[in-house]
Amino acid sequence: MSQADADALLQEVSAYLKPEDVAQVRAALEFSRAAHAGQLRQSGAPYVTHPIAVARILTPLHLDVHAINAALLHDVVEDTPVTLEQIAEPFGATVAELVEGLSKIDKLEFETQEDAQAENFRKMLLAMARDVRVILIKLADRLHNARTLDSLPAEKSARIARETMDIYAPIANRLGLNNIYQELQDLSFKYLHPNRYAVLSKALKVARGNRREVVSKILEAISKRLESHQIRAEVKGREKHLYGIYQKMQAKSLAFAQVLDIYGFRILVDDVASCYLALGALHGLYKPFPGKFKDYIAIPKANGYQSLHTTLFGPFGTPIEVQIRTHEMNKLAESGVASHWLYKASDAQISDLQQKTHQWLQGLLGSLAQSGDSAEFLEHLKIDLFPDEVYVFSPKGKIFALPRGATTVDFAYSVHTDIGNRCVAAKVNDELVPLRTELRNGDRVEIVTAVQMHPNPAWLGYVATSKARAEIRHSLRTLHLNESARLGERLLAQALTAMGLRLQDMDEAHWEKLLRETGVKSRQDIYADIGLGRRLNMVVAKQLARQGDTISSDALGNAVVTIQGTEGMAVEFAKCCRPIPGDPIIGIIKSGQGLVVHTHDCPTLRHGRGNEQWLDVVWDKNITRLFEVSLKLVVANQRGVLAKVAAAIADADSNIENVNFSSEGEYTATYFTLQVSNRLHLATIMRNLRKIPEVVRITRLKNSGS
Incomplete structure (x- = not known):
């Protein structure tokens, strides 16, 4: 053979x-x-x-x-x-x-x-x-x-x-x-799915025989109609491929007998003008389905595919899917990027397709280069190969092809990485929309940016492109590393101060020797390791200063870290006790996580220190950011009480982040998550709430599970 x-x-x-x-x-x-x-x-x-x-x-x-x-x-x-x-x-x-x-x-x-x-x-x-x-x-x-x-x-x-x-x-x-x-x-x-495949194959063979006469009648009617309009065309009937029929059955929960359009028709004409003339002629022969027309000639698919698609009401109510394209478009549709070798006639079209393919590959490789591991790499690859696409426009009319389900954040990253990283809002068709808004064909999208913005980890929950996902993860990793390095530098400086030394006095020779011994590439990596809890600041201080093998516990105790509230991801405020400025606090360095700040009386701390490094921490005097705090209010069930509570909170210059209710007979337990600047601010809010006659009890919840 x-x-x-x-x-x-x-x-x-x-x-x-x-x-x-x-x-x-x-x-x-x-x-x-x-x-x-x-x-x-x-x-x-x-x-x-x-x-x-x-x-x-x-x-x-x-x-x-x-x-x-x-x-x-x-x-x-x-x-x-x-x-x-x-x-x-x-x-x-x-x-x-x-x-x-x-x-x-x-x-x-x-x-x-x-x-x-x-x-x-x-x-x-x-x-x-x-x-x-x-x-x-x-x-x-x-x-x-x-x-x-x-x-x-x-x-x-x-x-x-x-x-x-x-x-x-x-x-x-x-x-x-x-x-x-x-x-x-x-x-x-x-x-x-071998069983489903076998059943569908058998059903398709039976249908092929039953519908042969209907198909031939439609072919004849279409050919005569085009001929009467002096449109030279080649008309072909084509059977949909098996998996395409199965996908339609799955998507619309149909039985095979309900899938009427297993046959489609392809019309090949000489030029683009004839495509639109043929479309008009067919819409005069059979009525078109509303909303079932797609013009891939004016807006080609990303793979270069061009064609007009329409669905018509055929004889006996049978839906007919029709594709209308030129002979050159058909060659490109069958051979795609391989047309470079097969056909020499449409060089401009082919070179444009090659350029698009090259851009797609470069974009794919760029996002894959930032993948952290094999699972992330394969996830990015599969996302990028997602076949269904929507086509949207920039304010200047440039067309962008995005996968179905893409949001305004995906669009921002497809324009430029910096636009994505700094986007704060989006307008779709001149209306402000949430960043998680899914885009539809023909949307005109405008992105609003701000210099100080950074990617939000929540974006990973709704972006649909591998480029956006990879860039967000890369930026978050970089941001986390930079913030951890800044925290690590402060921790090391304070550890050296406790030993009677200064970080700025450590010369290049000290650092070079330390980097050689530890096998780390740079100071920045040492700082980041300290900030992430992978190295103890006092151990690194000892190695850097060469002060011998032991350091007194008093020296360690003197290292106090000031919490500024602007450390970003390098410092985490524990969800179990929700500390706010004014609360007595303590810090725990957790490996790979950084510094976690708890209140002194946090129930979690009763479980013992384990192998973690504990640090004394204090609040900076000039903190300007807001912190979340949880309150439980027990109120009498009376009309308008919620409005009074909300007004009292607003009067104290606080925002309500979240609210939940739990009925307790004549009373209702209301759980608020508020934004406060410090304990004094919280005391003002609670004082305002106590003035409301219907408020029976107020409790600050320090345990998020409460």
Whole structure:
């Protein structure tokens, strides 16, 4: 069988490659056959049948000789003793580089399968950024593997199918390779849900016979209508792919019999003007469904796809989905970024698509470079490959493509990282909206920024793009590190002061010796480690000053930290006791968390010190920020009492953050979370509340669980 496939491959490449290139393909074919001699696939077939099949998947795209040769040799380095140098010598450096980009990282050891998978994807994407042929070959490789999953155990075939559905099929879609995309989805569906696949396949075959007459009537009616309007067109009926039908059934909770539009129609015309003329003619033949028209010609998809989509009321009430496009658009829709090799007619269109693909890859690699671990990397990758898109406009009319579910924060980061980091508000269609507002097709979005703003961790709960998620996490990590470093510097200075020394007197020689001994890169990292509780300030002070092996406990006790309230994430105010300025406080350094401030009488402190470092802390005299405090009010159930309470709080210049109620017979327990500046401010609020006759009892809740 492999010989027949090999002959077919040579015949296919002969149709578009030069004779000397065909000779190179023949040489690569023999090289691959010799290298894989004796190796078998799981199915029992000679291994060389796989690289031949991969190369044959690429020939309809008219990929060049380098790509075809790399497809034939893509497993040689990984599965045989052959080296890249042995490939580069006869076939050139380009083929060797493509093969290297396709080889898995199997020489390194990883703790988990997820880590190994993440690193292989990272390597593949880097190679893909250099040469898009890497991913075209990889997709062909994955497609042939998906076609032959029958020979693998069910568990392994399901794992490969899930990876294909989550990552490879969306990549094919993103690159505009429509046929490969749909086949990858159908094959993945087959192995992820074998029973559903079998039932749907059988139902589709039956429906195909039953609806043949209706389809032919519609085809004839459309053709006659276009002809009567002097529109030269090619009309085709097409069956929706199986997974597409399944998705529709899932999304709309339909039985198969209720999915009437399993057939669609494609109309190919000569030019763009004819697309819109054909649309008008069809809307005169069958009534269009309101809201079911999409113009991807005026606003192309990110993968370069262009077409008019409309849904019509057909005969017997059958919905008809119609796509109208030019022949060039159809070529681009089928081959996507591979059109560079297949078609030379629309160079401007193709170069624009290549530029968009390159920008997408660079953006993806930029966000992936900031991923903290393999799980985060794969999460970013899957988010970025999310296929459904909405198209929104900047105030100047620039179009931005974002995934469905994207918010104004996603838009801000897609404009520029600095815009995202500093956004404070957003306007959609000239109306102020919350930052979590989801965007819809055609929205005009304007972002309001402020210099002093930083990303909010809450944004991670509703952003939909990998770029936004990666930039927010990166900024928060950097911000946390900087704030921790500032806190660590203060802690170290105070520890040295307790020893009778000054931080500014520590010269460069002291620091260089300390950095060498600890293996840390910079002072900033030492400060950050102290601020995050990874190193004890007194131990570092001792190492820095070289004061011997012991430090008196008195010296440690003299180190008092002043809390300014502006330390950001490096200092946390304990939720268990909610300290506010004026409360006696104590600090605990928790490893990896930084300094946590509690009240002296916090119940949590009764459990003992454990291995944590305790510090004496005091409030700065000039704190201006607000702190949250919880109050419980027991009030008589009378009309208007809540309004009186709210007015009393407002009169004391406080904001209500949250309020809850709990009925207790004739009385109601009301729980408020208020913003106060200090204990004096809180006392003023409580004094105002006690003047209200209906207020029976006021209690400050120091335990958030109360």
